[in-house]
Amino acid sequence: MDMFVSNEPGARLSNGKFAPGNPGGGRRAGASDTISHSAQRAIQGLASEAVAKLAEKVSNGDFAAIKYVLDATLPRGGRTIDLGGNPSxxxxxxxxxxxxxxxxxxxxxxxxxxxxxxxxxxxxxxxxxxxxxxxxxxxxx
Known part of the structure; x- marks a missing residue:
């Protein structure tokens, strides 16, 4: 039978697994995400650079980049269908x-x-x- 290492929140069994009744891996209720806000802002700051690089790859005929753009922009499940102004x-x-x-x-x-x-x-x-x-x-x- 597994023994508890500690009775504190986030307690683990002797095998290293979190103890029963400790869902969420021992993370406190209300704890913030592991990625900091500054890290999120830094990643978001790279977006324009990433888009420029993607555009460059598409212009150079990189098939994977072209496929990525098409997958990301075309409607899911098929093409758009135009049945006229008042479809029935x-x-x-x-x-x-x-x-x-x-x-x-x-x-x-x-x-x-x-x-x-x-x-x-x-x-x-x-x-x-x-x-x-x-x-x-x-x-x-």
Whole structure:
């Protein structure tokens, strides 16, 4: 059986592991992060230099740098899709049938329309409930 080295906060067992009831590795509650604020500012000060170096690598055709920039800037999960000024479910069907978008993109767009429609319906129901509450309140007076 493991023996305690100490009963103080951050106490460790004889094998060097933190004692039970010492979650967080013995770190006091409310203790600040290990990286100091001055170190964070110093790292942030290197950002413009890092961006300049990245731009230089991209200009020189460094594939890894190009991939990094594209991964960091392009939308996750695919490309952006323009369905015109006032898209509708019919626009999704038309774009998919004309092979302008893939079936996966059509499915994601359809789900987005459904979610937006559900949210709009909930907002309308909320508005109707508020109107009913006002009406009931005015009738009680």
């Amino acid at each position: 479910p019919n626009a999704i069907i038309e774009a998919a049938s004309n092979a302008m978008i893939s079936p996966d993109e059509a499915a994601r767009l359809a789900q987005a329309f459904k979610t937006a429609g559900d949210a709009a319906s909930l907002n309308e129901l909320k508005h109707q409930v508020e109107q009913l509450e006002l009406l009931i309140t005015s009738l009680r007076k």
